[in-house]
Amino acid sequence: MTTTPDAATARRTEPSTVTELGPAPADGGLVLRGVHKVLGGRTIVDALDLTVAKGELVCLLGPSGCGKTTTLRMVAGFLDPDAGSVTIDGQDVTSLPPERRPTAMVFQNYALWPHMSVFDNVAFPLKLRKTPKPELRQRVEAVLELVGLTHHLKSRPARISGGEQQRVALARALVQEPQVLLLDEPLSNLDAKLRVRVREDIREIQQRLGITTVIVTHDQDEALSVSDRVAVMNGGRIEQYAAPSELYRSPVTTFVGGFVGATNTVSGRLEPAGGGWVLDVGGSRVPVATTNLAAVGRDDDTVSVRPEDVVVGGDGVPAAVERVIPRGHFTEVVLRLGSGAEAVRAYVDADAALAVGVGSSVPVRFRRALAYRDGVLA
Numbered sequence: 001m002t003t004t005p006d007a008a009t010a011r012r013t014e015p016s017t018v019t020e021l022g023p024a025p026a027d028g029g030l031v032l033r034g035v036h037k038v039l040g041g042r043t044i045v046d047a048l049d050l051t052v053a054k055g056e057l058v059c060l061l062g063p064s065g066c067g068k069t070t071t072l073r074m075v076a077g078f079l080d081p082d083a084g085s086v087t088i089d090g091q092d093v094t095s096l097p098p099e100r101r102p103t104a105m106v107f108q109n110y111a112l113w114p115h116m117s118v119f120d121n122v123a124f125p126l127k128l129r130k131t132p133k134p135e136l137r138q139r140v141e142a143v144l145e146l147v148g149l150t151h152h153l154k155s156r157p158a159r160i161s162g163g164e165q166q167r168v169a170l171a172r173a174l175v176q177e178p179q180v181l182l183l184d185e186p187l188s189n190l191d192a193k194l195r196v197r198v199r200e201d202i203r204e205i206q207q208r209l210g211i212t213t214v215i216v217t218h219d220q221d222e223a224l225s226v227s228d229r230v231a232v233m234n235g236g237r238i239e240q241y242a243a244p245s246e247l248y249r250s251p252v253t254t255f256v257g258g259f260v261g262a263t264n265t266v267s268g269r270l271e272p273a274g275g276g277w278v279l280d281v282g283g284s285r286v287p288v289a290t291t292n293l294a295a296v297g298r299d300d301d302t303v304s305v306r307p308e309d310v311v312v313g314g315d316g317v318p319a320a321v322e323r324v325i326p327r328g329h330f331t332e333v334v335l336r337l338g339s340g341a342e343a344v345r346a347y348v349d350a351d352a353a354l355a356v357g358v359g360s361s362v363p364v365r366f367r368r369a370l371a372y373r374d375g376v377l378a
């Protein structure tokens with residue numbers, strides 16, 4: 001593989017065209033400004049802004065139909081935006097066709113040629129560009145070594161596993177030495193175990209090459225585990241763009257909190273009590289250690305509590321145990337707080353859960369609760 005950060009730098013176009021767009025990130029990268037797309041009379045991507053720094057891996061995460069793939073296709077040039085611009089390493093590529101953009105895409109179904117060997121599949125984009133034979137061979141062999149497929153040079157796609165086919169598709173993208181690598185649901189055709197291994201491989205290769213990468217996924221686990229930053233999309237817009245830990249700890253909307261990780265959404269009233277806080281849930285006053293809500297006194301606060309922040313045992317208000325669900329290394333306990341209130345789920349250490357029986361009453365408090373007003377972090 002001849003792609004190195006230096007080679008990529010050498011290929012970079014001078015950022016002379018970005019003056020009117022404002023400054024690009026100092027080290028290049030991908031910038032989307034006001035990218036908009038209407039399809040079938042519906043706004044699918046809504047004036048979207050996104051900056052991916054050079055060498056960064058970003059996931060576009062969101063439910064089906066939120067516009068992730070449409071956004072990716074506009075970056076690759078398969079779809080023209082109705083408005084807005086796409087800039088790569090300082091060069092405005094909005095009006096360039098896909099083959100003239102410094103991007104390469106890995107498609108969800110891999111799109112391998114069944115009648116060609118692994119070698120020829122990977123060599124295909126270089127043949128189209130009439131790359132001299134010795135260079136072609138050297139680059140294809142290097143990239144196949146990078147993805148660990150040298151032993152399958154001559155195999156046809158049908159003769160190798162799904163995970164290996166995925167790596168051929170990745171190799172075919174990488175051999176083009178793109179400045180931006182685009183992957184559309186790259187792991188969705190693999191079984192759960194393989195998915196974890198392949199996503200770690202992709203992350204490792206991406207970091208080794210320092211290649212700017214955008215991955216489309218609806219799998220929050222995948223997004224949190226491989227990304228430098230995650231853009232959570234909803235209805236054609238980005239609701240939050242943040243590092244995985246921040247996204248999980250401080251979701252800015254109830255939508256993000258519900259989509260990234262499990263959460264309890266509780267309606268109640270937060271009140272100061274004895275230097276701390278309590279949350280009144282259906283008449284039960286649950287102690288809350290940490291909350292973002294400084295102002296108090298409204299009935300319509302929505303409070304979000306992660307199941308691991310629901311503490312069972314010790315000090316707290318009594319809650320009725322409705323269900324106990326073993327989840328392996330921890331146990332999920334479904335609790336009823338107060339009358340008429342919704343059930344709350346807690347994650348409890350599997351050993352501690354042995355003492356929790358259905359129908360019994362246990363003390364409950366919240367370690368951390370985030371308050372939202374009209375769906376937005378207060």
Ligand SMILES: Nc1ncnc2c1ncn2[C@@H]1O[C@H](COP(=O)(O)OP(=O)(O)OP(=O)(O)O)[C@@H](O)[C@H]1O
Nearest residue numbers: 039040044062063064065066067068069070071218
């Ligand atoms: N050519 C088209 N004409 C009309 N509507 C379209 C067209 N292409 C896509 N759409 C619609 O745009 C919406 C967003 O599609 P997109 O593929 O970007 O979503 P997504 O977030 O990637 O979802 P998924 O994970 O299901 O692929 C969908 O409702 C889809 O039906």
